[in-house]
Amino acid sequence: MEEKKPDNVVYSEKEGYNSSFLPYATNVGAPVIKTDDVVAWKNRGIHAVNKEFENKFSELKLEYKKLMEEYKWNELVYNAKFSFEPVIGETYHMYLGDDGREFLSLISPTEWNKQFIGTFKLNSDKKWMVIDTSSAEFY
Template identity: 75%
Template sequence: MENEIPDNVVYSEEKGYNASFLPYATSVGAPIIKVDDVAAWKGRGVRNVNKEFENKFNELKLQYQSLMEEFEWNELVYNSKFSFEPIIGEIYHLYATGDGTYFLSLIPPHEWNKKHIGTFQLNSDKKWVKQH
């Protein structure tokens, strides 16, 4: 009789007894080896993270737009004509002239018939804050 190995033993000439390395059960009494579906978990994780990045990006985009608007207003006011030193905390009004230049004044728009551009307050950082 030949030296045969029974069917229920996992053995090969090249690898020997390798049942513990196989990705499937090798006997009737072995536990079921179930591979988890990590693709679904990864997909949910990617969607959640992408949504978080998208929200953060939109938030930063809004902050950037707000910052650029502040910058443009400050540039406009600082480049306008005024012959006084503005006081921190005071309210000033920006007007446009007919020739396309701007000037800053203490006179409110309801007391003067000029084209009113905006109302601003100078804060302690020397930044012009547009009043609504």
């Protein structure tokens, strides 16, 4: 008759007593093995990452809005009428002419009575920077 082994002994015909090589507890006195709650960890991670993506997306939307506004002002200034070559770093004022077209001038809005659109400065990248549009009647 075959010798019976107790239930709490790890024994196999092929391996013999191999409890020290197993990844799980093999006797009654071994510590309890609990599985980690990875679902909660994943949910916290997903929430944190989604929040980061939302913040980055909001920043990009704001940056895009600023870029489009700069683009519109630059398009307006470059399409305006002027008969001089603008100097980098100089301040220029845009007005609406009697013919309905925008034009650039060196004359400030306080020096004459024309319909003021805005004040601009040309930077070294040939991009027009908006200095003032606060007293503009439109745009």
